[in-house]
Amino acid sequence: MKTKQSFKAIAVTVAVSLAAYGVANSFMVRPVENNNLLMENVEALTEIKEIGTVWYIVDEIPCYSEANEIMIHYSYINCGTCESEMGQGKGNSGSCTKTRKFNP
């Protein structure tokens, strides 16, 4: 029953994502190791997209426009570069996308 629900969630997410997906600023591609990982995370995923024959999981990662740079025990994603930098993120936030390859 749980598997059925998960597949239903995937189908809904895929449908929404294929309709809404635009140009993503993808800065990382990482293969997903197994189906269980997808099942565990499916409800939290933002989008799933098929490019050619390959499925990608697209996560939205919060980013910050500036940071408190003296706090270098922290890291943040810089919205301008979508790169990880040292510092505690602050100011206007947005999101960067991360794609992970998934072969069902």
Next chain:
Amino acid sequence: MAKLKQLAKAALGILAFTTVSCHDEGSQTVEVFDFPHEETLDTLRSVTPAYSEYLTNSINMAGDYIMAAVYKSPYLFSVYNRNYELVDTIVPKGHGSDEMMSAMYFGQWEGEVANPSVRVFEPGSNKFLKLNIVPYSGTELVGAMPTNEDLCPSRVLQTQDSTLIGINLAPGGQSTLFRYSISDKSLTFATDNLTFNPKAVFYTSQCGLAVSEYGEGIATSYNSIPLICLYDKDFKLLKKIFIGPEIDTSTVKTDDSYNGFINIEYVGDKIAALYMNVKEKNSNKLLVFDKDGTPLASYSIGNSIGICIDSHSGRMLSLVYDEEAGLMKFYIYNIPTLLSQGN
């Protein structure tokens, strides 16, 4: 009478923490609400050091010297003597010989106290290097880890057997312990023991790292959650220690405002962690545990955002950022007896 009061407080403190065993993970979860010993530390004096407008909150001893990471500077570190006088600014920022774009120093050094050789990690190249600081004599490679998008260490420490242990924090990913063998070039990641919200995991899983002197104990402290985790040398999670009630890490969001830890380190056979109270100003604490995670003491330490423990001199240096002046100040304390050598 005073002693009786202390004993009563200690007893209450011991009664105040609750232990919940989690058999499925084979680890123990502990909630700490009180410490057997609580004290407000008195400042001996404060110093505004040279180059203070460039100081970050990362500061560590290196032999007779204090090495501080700096920002917005053509150099990566400033070096002070025990009188808090600037000795040198070292490691030019750049891509040339003996230059680096970024480097992290986590307090590991060797050699003579007057001429220490420190270990630093260079992000990007994933190189672990050693360099002499007084005078600065350039870098020498200790070990080079693979460079790929999945390996982005945020902390790296070298253990006695020439193994590197670190925290990997790939963009968008979860902080994960790893081990790299310099000799056989093998890389091993720990199994993630904690579950985080995938949308927030990059921020909510960020943690500091401490490794005991012989590498048999590993501790992590979370920046955005009041949680310390203790592991054995094989990355088996032994204990989760929450300051206050247990928090379900999978529900923590980026804009939640839980208290957390700035940093953690082993001091002899004790664990010291700088706890940041985000809900109340001037209420940060230095929390001390034994190596098994038993709470021992809580020291109130004002607005400290960085700690440097100098066992040799018996002094402890705390970093406090003066927002109005835009510079960092050193606040000097005596080391609490519990953290003194031999205790």
